[in-house]
Amino acid sequence: MRNQDRRRGIMTNQIRRSPRWGRLSEFPDELLLKILSFLPSKDVVATSAISKRWKSLWKEVKKFRYDATPSYPQTFQMFALFIRSRSNVESLQLKLNPNNSRQDFKDLVNYAVARSLRELRIEMLYKSFEFPQSLYLYPQLETLILEKLSLVDIPSNVSLIGVKKLHLLSVRFSSDESVTKLLSRCPLLEDLVVRRSTYTNVMVFTIDVPTLKCLSIDNTSGKSRPEGVHGFVINAPSLRCFSIKDTFSNYVRFGDMPELVKASVNIVCDQPIPTERETVQSTSSKM
Numbered sequence: 001m002r003n004q005d006r007r008r009g010i011m012t013n014q015i016r017r018s019p020r021w022g023r024l025s026e027f028p029d030e031l032l033l034k035i036l037s038f039l040p041s042k043d044v045v046a047t048s049a050i051s052k053r054w055k056s057l058w059k060e061v062k063k064f065r066y067d068a069t070p071s072y073p074q075t076f077q078m079f080a081l082f083i084r085s086r087s088n089v090e091s092l093q094l095k096l097n098p099n100n101s102r103q104d105f106k107d108l109v110n111y112a113v114a115r116s117l118r119e120l121r122i123e124m125l126y127k128s129f130e131f132p133q134s135l136y137l138y139p140q141l142e143t144l145i146l147e148k149l150s151l152v153d154i155p156s157n158v159s160l161i162g163v164k165k166l167h168l169l170s171v172r173f174s175s176d177e178s179v180t181k182l183l184s185r186c187p188l189l190e191d192l193v194v195r196r197s198t199y200t201n202v203m204v205f206t207i208d209v210p211t212l213k214c215l216s217i218d219n220t221s222g223k224s225r226p227e228g229v230h231g232f233v234i235n236a237p238s239l240r241c242f243s244i245k246d247t248f249s250n251y252v253r254f255g256d257m258p259e260l261v262k263a264s265v266n267i268v269c270d271q272p273i274p275t276e277r278e279t280v281q282s283t284s285s286k287m
Helices: 002-017 021-025 029-036 041-049 052-060 073-084 102-113 176-184 274-286
Strands: 063-067 091-095 119-123 143-147 165-169 191-195 204-208 214-219 231-235 241-246 251-254 262-267
Touching: 063 073, 073 102, 091 102, 176 204, 191 204, 214 231, 231 241
Parallel strands: 063 091, 091 119, 119 143, 143 165, 165 191, 191 214, 204 231, 214 241, 231 251, 241 262
Antiparallel strands: none
């Protein structure tokens, strides 16, 4: 903790001595708050020592970031207390490690939900992740970004009713069906980003979302191809923007996209199933 305090003091002094400091101080509060929203929360708090203006300015920040790598359990507890002291938490971005307590994590999300959370990003280094119950039927959460975690299926009687933007970045699912189940729990979903880096437990990634307007797929970072059929099935009749980069699938099937305005299709199938090759080629030629 002493080393962290020392680093914060050094950072504050560097800012004060910077020739750009004068120009930065001339910026309006609205712009400064936007700049602060891109910093880790510990650095945001450190700016309070810069001047009287900054002492109160940082308290208006509504977007918070926490990185638990490397692990310092006491700092996580301090961050949770910090979130509890805020009146409004618009965005919460968490990079956690396997040593973080699940209950502490759930409590932290619960605090944020109680403070009007609208965006949640979670990276957990492939630890098993279960949605906190406070997110079920919570209408204000519009953006959900999940990265490098193993997702536990959500119960069939709940829904992520407010989520319009969903990013699934190197997320591990329990089965093909678990993908369909998650997407079906987002009745307002409009924007979906999928990045795959492993075929563990999921061979055919099915996207069947009638409300979807924008879809981006990146399947170019896998290390090895599995045996058998593997790829994507896409049924999104309301889609307007579509991008796919795929160098690993041997199975890609598209449904009708009558609303499509913009598309980028880059698919390499070196061992395709013949019927699906025809589907890919005919769809690409139309775009």
